[in-house]
Amino acid sequence: MDKSTPKRNVNKKRPDYLEWTEYFMATAFLAAKRSKDPCSQVGACIVNENNIIVGIGYNGMPKGCHDDVFPWMKESENSLENKYLYVCHAEINAILNKNSVDVRNCTLYVGLFPCNECAKVIIQSGVKEVIYMSDKHSFKVHTIASKRMFDAAGVKYRQFIPKNRQILIDFDEINWNDQSQLPGSPNLGDSITKKIKSMSILSEEQQDLNSSFTCDNETRLECKDKN
Numbered sequence: 001m002d003k004s005t006p007k008r009n010v011n012k013k014r015p016d017y018l019e020w021t022e023y024f025m026a027t028a029f030l031a032a033k034r035s036k037d038p039c040s041q042v043g044a045c046i047v048n049e050n051n052i053i054v055g056i057g058y059n060g061m062p063k064g065c066h067d068d069v070f071p072w073m074k075e076s077e078n079s080l081e082n083k084y085l086y087v088c089h090a091e092i093n094a095i096l097n098k099n100s101v102d103v104r105n106c107t108l109y110v111g112l113f114p115c116n117e118c119a120k121v122i123i124q125s126g127v128k129e130v131i132y133m134s135d136k137h138s139f140k141v142h143t144i145a146s147k148r149m150f151d152a153a154g155v156k157y158r159q160f161i162p163k164n165r166q167i168l169i170d171f172d173e174i175n176w177n178d179q180s181q182l183p184g185s186p187n188l189g190d191s192i193t194k195k196i197k198s199m200s201i202l203s204e205e206q207q208d209l210n211s212s213f214t215c216d217n218e219t220r221l222e223c224k225d226k227n
């Protein structure tokens with residue numbers, strides 16, 4: 001184990017677990033990493049009353065409209081060459097991707113306050129609450145219209161205030177061979193590579209592949225927008 005890692009009490013509940021709201025917003029931000037939009041990557045995560053995720057989505061081109069073919073521009077004089085006529089918003093994709101019968105009484109976590117078109121679909125689908133990260137378009141008419149509709153329809157909305165500005169995903173964080181987790185298993189060191197190499201179960205070629213994997217196997221979920 002890393003000498004700098006503080007000792008943990010293996011007989012007590014882990015204190016540094018993710019709270020539900022952090023977990024769901026982080027899931028929305030992780031989904032946003034799939035977006036090809038060069039300017040705004042938006043992710044959404046829909047959760048039912050039992051804290052079960054029932055839909056995830058991000059902004060992207062519709063099926064069959066290839067994202068290498070359709071435009072990502074935003075300021076072309078020819079509006080047919082701008083992305084806006086084509087991109088499916090994250091909220092719509094999350095609702096359409098649902099793996100439950102419906103999303104009635106669900107909560108939608110989203111990176112950006114929903115536009116008026118998304119707000120209509122959110123209301124009609126029965127979502128009861130929207131938790132958003134950024135309200136950077138609050139002064140724009142489509143956001144004002146969204147809030148007017150949410151207020152009239154009784155859809156609650158509130159901004160997510162993160163406890164931590166960053167949540168780190170480190171594929172090496174969990175030491176699977178830590179004796180305190182798996183009594184009796186050998187502690188072969190912290191890195192997956194070291195463990196697998198010392199078990200001598202991989203060919204040279206596989207070990208090389210595995211080493212290159214461990215160079216960049218860290219994903220940072222950054223809450224870039226503070227608004």
Ligand SMILES: O=c1ccn([C@H]2C[C@H](O)[C@@H](COP(=O)(O)O)O2)c(=O)[nH]1
Nearest residue numbers: 037039040042059087089090114115
């Ligand atoms: O509620 C929303 C609003 C916007 N989006 C997507 C649509 C576009 O891909 C970008 C916005 O691009 P800008 O360059 O920032 O204008 O965000 C969404 O998914 N949901």
